[in-house]
Amino acid sequence: MGCTGKKILIIMENLPVPYDRRVWLEATSLVEEGFHVSVISPRRKGDVPCAVIDGVHVYRYKMYPPTRGLLSYLWELSYCWVMTFWLSLVVWRREGIDAIQSCNPPDTYWLLGRFYKLFGKKYVFDHHDLNPELYESRFGKRGWIHRVLLWLERQQFRTADRVIATNESYRQVAIQRGGVPPERVVVVRSGPDLNRFHRVAPNESLKRGKRYLAVYLGVMGPQDGVDYLIRAVEHVVRTFGREDIQFALVGDGDVRPDLEMMTHEKGLDEWVYFTGFQFGDELLEILSTADIAVAPDPKSPFNDVSTMNKVIEFMAMGLPVVSFDLKETRYSAGEAAVYAPPNDEREFARCIIELLDDPDRRRRMGEYGLQRVREHLAWEHSRKVLIQLYTELLCESK
Incomplete structure (x- = not known):
């Protein structure tokens, strides 16, 4: 050329x-x-x-x-x-x-x-x-x-x-x-580059003794909704009484110290841990171990029209996604995601629990997402x- x-x-x-x-x-x-x-x-x-x-x-x-x-x-x-x-x-x-x-x-x-x-x-x-x-x-x-x-x-x-x-x-x-x-x-x-973004052997120790692992991946800024996720975890544990789900928060950003303090103050350290940025095999291991992925970006003029890279990467790993209902996320994920009403943390928590309790649905959603990535994304x-x-x-x- x-x-x-x-x-x-x-x-x-x-x-x-x-x-x-x-x-x-x-x-x-x-x-x-x-x-x-x-x-x-x-x-x-x-x-x-x-x-x-x-x-x-x-x-x-x-x-x-x-x-x-x-x-x-x-x-x-x-x-x-x-x-x-x-x-x-x-x-x-x-x-x-x-x-x-x-x-x-x-x-x-x-x-x-x-x-x-x-x-x-x-x-x-x-x-x-x-x-x-x-x-x-x-x-x-x-x-x-x-x-x-x-x-x-x-x-x-x-x-x-x-x-x-x-x-x-x-x-x-x-x-x-x-x-x-x-x-x-x-x-x-x-x-994602599917030559580099693929499943590897899971590491059950990442679940830290819990039955399930839910993963967040990405930047932790004020607009990224990780605070919404932590409040949703509080609903998972306190409102719905589910103590068998571990949440791994992968990434970093300006508000990470505030999020860690928030997690501690709410008494959620047993169910939430932060890994910082991960890359290569370490990242693939976490994603391969996870049962579901979460995309808690709240609805806003910015988020509604932005493509969330993490959602497509979750799909490439065959992970079903729980997300708030955003225009571009719905376009990207289609049937690979469950959509909670915008910014409703209690419903987000309910969607997490319902998806984890339905392994057949998780499998179908994961297969759909991976196929959509291969063919289009x-x-x-x-x-x-x-x-x-x-x-x-x-x-x-x-």
């Missing part, structure tokens, strides 16, 4: 790589097609600043401690932006850059994109989150901050040579709200769109 050696820099701020599985699949897929890929992200404690992982050149800066309050958050944004810009200069000198792919949040790297476009580089906006809707969902209001977020989002769209949307809802936002021509927006859905389907985008942008553009 004439693309061998074209150099792509991917920028990621809100999660380290390779722990953001979507970004890592994008990076490794591009490497497999002959592109030279570098990634800039924050680093966790114990990670090295620079490394080559699976053929991807990774540059990482020290992660800024979680912040509270507007001023401290602006300071964090500034710190991350400056570190990213500095490392981008390092990448430009060492590796070279033909295109930059910015993954939000935040919507601030269009400034970096405009800088590099002065030197003939291409800018691709990988639209992960609707930040105006995220703000409204988190704080229950709009106001001047909401208007600023809309303005920042518009700058992303205006700067981008191409926009990557995670689903059709996001594509329509880019076209209708962002004014991006339809031919410049492609949908690259988040989906696996990464191999999205991979082709991503490769075509960069082939047209870097190898066929005049």
Whole structure:
């Protein structure tokens, strides 16, 4: 295709790589097609600043401690932006850059994109989150901050040579709200690589003496609903009297310390444990041991139109899912999920219990979900769109 050696820099701020599985699949897929890929992200404690992982050149800066309050958050944004810009200069000198792919949040790297476009580089906006809707969902209001977020989002769209949307809802936002021509927006859905995401031998010790294991996987931010899950667990144990279900919460995020304290204060430590980020065989072992998966994202203007990566990954592992009834989750999961009324923690708990008590239904739902992933949602389907985008942008553009 004439693309061998074209150099792509991917920028990621809100999660380290390779722990953001979507970004890592994008990076490794591009490497497999002959592109030279570098990634800039924050680093966790114990990670090295620079490394080559699976053929991807990774540059990482020290992660800024979680912040509270507007001023401290602006300071964090500034710190991350400056570190990213500095490392981008390092990448430009060492590796070279033909295109930059910015993954939000935040919507601030269009400034970096405009800088590099002065030197003939291409800018691709990988639209992960609707930040105006995220703000409204988190704080229950709009106001001047909401208007600023809309303005920042518009700058992303205006700067981008191409926009990557995670689903059709996001594509329509880019076209209708962002004014991006339809031919410049492609949908690259988040989906698991079935060559790497597969069942392994279960480890019954992960159930910690309980009969069943329910698993949560993902980021633990204010909008992700893990607090709803903990309150649902309280209903499972106290309202319904079920003490035979263990809950493994896999992931990390800004509110994890608060969630751990909440679990302890409610006296639920016996039924809930936190693992932090897991990757590779350790993650597969947990998912292979689980009987069901839970997606407690509450209904909100943001969550209702966002594709939940964890739901598709659960389906790829043959796990039936309990979720609140969200538009995009229902589209993704179909009959692979049981849908509780939005934000009703008691009903969420009841759905968990009813599903665990019906093994035949769990089996049917798991089989349906795995088949749907194989036929429509696996990464191999999205991979082709991503490769075509960069082939047209870097190898066929005049």
